[in-house]
Amino acid sequence: MFLILIFSIFFTFNSLAYDPFLGDLNCGQQGQKACSIRSKEFWAKGIKFCDRGLKRIKKTCTNRKRNLIKDQWLADSLKFQRELLKDRPYLSQPLLFAHNSYNNKADRYFLPNQYYSLTDQLEMGVRVVEWDVHFVNKALRLCHGTDKHLGCSRHDRPFYAVVEELSQWIRKKENKDEIVVLFIQEEFEGKHTVKAKQAFVKPMKQFLGDLVASSHQSNLSANELRTMGKRIILKSSLTDRIVRDDSGFMTVPVNGSDITAKPKKFKKLRRPKGPLTKLFLNNDGYVKTPEQVKMFFLKNNPGPLKFDYITPHLAAMAVWSWDKGQPQWDDNKLCTTINQSGRWESSRCDIAKPFSCHLNDQWFVTEAKGDIYRGQSICSQEYPGSKFSFPKDGFQNQKISKKGGEVFISYRKL
Numbered sequence: 001m002f003l004i005l006i007f008s009i010f011f012t013f014n015s016l017a018y019d020p021f022l023g024d025l026n027c028g029q030q031g032q033k034a035c036s037i038r039s040k041e042f043w044a045k046g047i048k049f050c051d052r053g054l055k056r057i058k059k060t061c062t063n064r065k066r067n068l069i070k071d072q073w074l075a076d077s078l079k080f081q082r083e084l085l086k087d088r089p090y091l092s093q094p095l096l097f098a099h100n101s102y103n104n105k106a107d108r109y110f111l112p113n114q115y116y117s118l119t120d121q122l123e124m125g126v127r128v129v130e131w132d133v134h135f136v137n138k139a140l141r142l143c144h145g146t147d148k149h150l151g152c153s154r155h156d157r158p159f160y161a162v163v164e165e166l167s168q169w170i171r172k173k174e175n176k177d178e179i180v181v182l183f184i185q186e187e188f189e190g191k192h193t194v195k196a197k198q199a200f201v202k203p204m205k206q207f208l209g210d211l212v213a214s215s216h217q218s219n220l221s222a223n224e225l226r227t228m229g230k231r232i233i234l235k236s237s238l239t240d241r242i243v244r245d246d247s248g249f250m251t252v253p254v255n256g257s258d259i260t261a262k263p264k265k266f267k268k269l270r271r272p273k274g275p276l277t278k279l280f281l282n283n284d285g286y287v288k289t290p291e292q293v294k295m296f297f298l299k300n301n302p303g304p305l306k307f308d309y310i311t312p313h314l315a316a317m318a319v320w321s322w323d324k325g326q327p328q329w330d331d332n333k334l335c336t337t338i339n340q341s342g343r344w345e346s347s348r349c350d351i352a353k354p355f356s357c358h359l360n361d362q363w364f365v366t367e368a369k370g371d372i373y374r375g376q377s378i379c380s381q382e383y384p385g386s387k388f389s390f391p392k393d394g395f396q397n398q399k400i401s402k403k404g405g406e407v408f409i410s411y412r413k414l
Contacts, residue, residue, distance in 0.1 A: 017039075018040040019202075020044075020138075020139065021140075021199045021202040021203060022160050022202060022206055023041050023044060023158060023161060023164075024040070024041035027039060027061075028041050028045065028048075028061060029050075029054070029061060029161075029164055029165070029168065030051075030061055030165075031061065031062075032060070032061055033060055033061070034049040034050050034059050034061050035048075035049055036049075044139065045158060045161065046155040046156075049061070051164075052107035052108065052117075052157055053065040053066040053106055053107055053117045053119070065106035065107070066117045066165075067120065067123065068106075068116065068117075068120050069116065069120040069124045069312060071124065071312050073324060073325060073326075074124060074125060074312055074315060074319070075124070075125060076322075077319045078125035078318065078319060079125075081094075081318075081321055081393075083222075084321075084392045085222075085393065086221060086223045087223055089220065090179055090181075090220065090222050090233065091219065091303075091304070092301060092303060093222075093303075093304075094296075094301075094302045094305065094318070094394070095128050095181070095304040096125050096304070096307060096310065096315060097129075097130070097183075097304040097306040097307060098114060098126045098128065098129050098130065099113050099130055099306050100113035100130055100131075100144055101121055101130055102118060102131050102132075102142040103132075103142075103143075103144045104117055104118070104121075107157065111144065113144070113308050113309070114310060115310075115311060116311075117165075118165055118166065118169075119165060122169050122170075122180070124310065124311075124312050124315045125315045125318070126307075126315075127178070127179065127181060128180070128183060128306075129166075129182060130183040130184075130306075131159075131162065131182070131183070131184055132145070132185045132187060133159055133184055133185065133187060133188060134149050134152045135149075135187075135195070135196035135199070136149055136152045136153065136154065137153075137154040139154075139158055139159075139199065140158070140159035140160075140199035140200055141154075141156040142159060142162055145187070147187055159199065159200065159203060160203035163203045163204060163207045163208060164207050166180065166182070166207070167208055170208075170211065170231060177226060179225055179231045179233065180231065180233070181232075181235060182234050182235065183235045183236075184234065184236050185236075186200075186236060204234075208232050210229065211229070211230060211231045211232045212232045212234055213225060213228070213230035213232065218233045218234075218235070290314060293314055293317040294317040294318075297317070297318045297320055297394045298394040298395060299394075299395060301395070305318070320342075320343075320394035320398075321343070321344050321397065322343065322344045323341065323343035323344060323345050324343075326344060326345045327345065327346040328346050329346050329413045330346075332348055333346040333347055333348055334346075334349055335408065336390070336408075336409050336410075336411040337353065337406050337408055338397070338400055338401055338406065338407045338409055340404070340405060342397065342398070342401030344409070344411070346413070347406075349371060349372040349373070349412075350371045350372075352370055352371060353369055353370075353407060353408045354368070354405065354406075354407050355374075355375045355378055355379055355407065355408045355409075356390065356407050356408065356409045357382070357387065357388060357389070358386060358389035359383055359385055359386035363391070363396060363399040363400050364379075364382070364386065365400060366383075368382065372412075375388035376388040387410075388408075388410045389409070389410050390409035390410045390411040391409070
């Protein structure tokens with residue numbers, strides 16, 4: 001009896017910082033101390049010292065499967081393209097959308113929809129993420145199960161843990177202007193709805209609350225959202241039946257394109273094979289080739305593109321602007337040209353080239369050539385009323401590049 005009492009005190013003392021809806025805020029995440037076996041967090045996360053994608057080194061949780069993507073050109077190019085559309089409604093932008101982003105191989109999910117961790121998906125340019133949220137074993141968890149929770153277990157990742165991972169990423173100094181759309185597929189209706197709702201709202205408020213846009217703000221542009229300090233757009237598959245006004249998080253359906261993509265070859269992380277994979281993962285019609293992804297982003301106002309198995313190679317297919325390794329600004333290259341491959345590159349300003357001219361919804365390329373300083377005058381002469389300009393999306397860029405040859409556009413190093 002004495003030993004039972006000692007063990008009870010021992011575990012109770014180490015569980016004081018634990019909240020069933022938030023976990024232990026002092027351990028388990030990147031940069032925090034590793035949770036001990038005496039912590040409820042250790043058991044709630046499936047007998048783990050640290051959250052998924054992390055490992056324990058000298059009693060501290062450090063990276064294991066996060067922050068693997070380091071392609072600066074890809075990150076910069078996609079960000080550049082988003083910024084060109086910063087005055088358009090954010091949800092109308094051609095954003096990369098990760099289907100079941102939590103269900104990834106890096107976090108050791110069975111039959112994954114993605115290869116990389118949530119952090120790395122965001123690093124490669126994903127800006128819409130989808131989470132299936134179930135109430136399982138008295139906790140809100142992310143799992144790829146049925147509406148009756150078939151396929152879910154107590155070993156699936158706690159909801160609060162993935163919310164905290166998103167919070168850590170979006171609050172980094174280098175991500176201070178980034179906006180993420182969080183698409184929630186709610187699977188927690190029924191007799192546990194009230195408790196499940198509390199388990200949803202509490203971590204959202206704790207980790208992301210000040211950043212979440214209200215329902216009437218969700219259709220604003222990136223510029224407008226940033227002005228208000230809002231950088232999370234919360235969307236739901238079940239409208240606002242579960243997460244209502246009193247939570248502070250209104251939810252409405254999201255419109256997007258149900259097209260996903262998968263690479264032809266991927267040597268390090270292979271897609272699972274077998275009858276179970278075919279049964280559960282091949283029925284969505286999401287698998288497309290890199291060429292199809294590339295063509296999608298050349299459409300007029302295509303909206304978000306939904307992916308399974310997104311990789312840096314596939315994400316790069318969404319880049320229509322800067323050529324690989326560009327721009328390379330220097331004192332002699334302060335102007336921009338669309339090259340013969342249809343991509344942008346930094347260029348000298350004093351070499352004679354034709355110009356891109358914009359009038360209403362039409363794009364023209366001049367017959368006459370000149371240095372960059374003659375752009376507006378030549379556009380006005382050949383196409384009265386037009387402006388020497390540059391394209392804002394892949395659809396406009398394609399209209400110019402189809403003319404062939406190298407063409408000056410008005411974009412210059414700021």
